[in-house]
Amino acid sequence: MPRRWRIDGRDGPRCDVLAGMLAGFLSYASGRSLAAREIGCGAAPGTPCRFVVGTERRLERLLEPVAGSDDAHLLLALDVHPAVREAGHD
Numbered sequence: 001m002p003r004r005w006r007i008d009g010r011d012g013p014r015c016d017v018l019a020g021m022l023a024g025f026l027s028y029a030s031g032r033s034l035a036a037r038e039i040g041c042g043a044a045p046g047t048p049c050r051f052v053v054g055t056e057r058r059l060e061r062l063l064e065p066v067a068g069s070d071d072a073h074l075l076l077a078l079d080v081h082p083a084v085r086e087a088g089h090d
């Protein structure tokens with residue numbers, strides 16, 4: 001069974017170098033300043049690493065979603081379990 005880990009924890013494999021390379025390449029290609037975060041790491045053979053790419057501000061909002069928001073639903077659909085915050089705490 002693949003190992004699961006939370007995006008707010010540091011207990012699993014991390015591919016920060018690859019995330020940085022993706023951000024750099026896509027920033028260059030798009031002409032925008034983008035960041036990338038790994039939301040799932042392939043801890044088992046055949047399990048892909050998964051990344052999200054966007055502006056730093058957008059990624060912060062995505063990865064710390066308000067409970068019940070579209071971002072929270074999206075992450076759960078991707079089997080990512082972020083630390084959610086309550087509405088009104090920006």
Ligand SMILES: [Zn+2]
Pocket residue numbers: 013014015038040041042049050
């Ligand atoms: Zn990874």
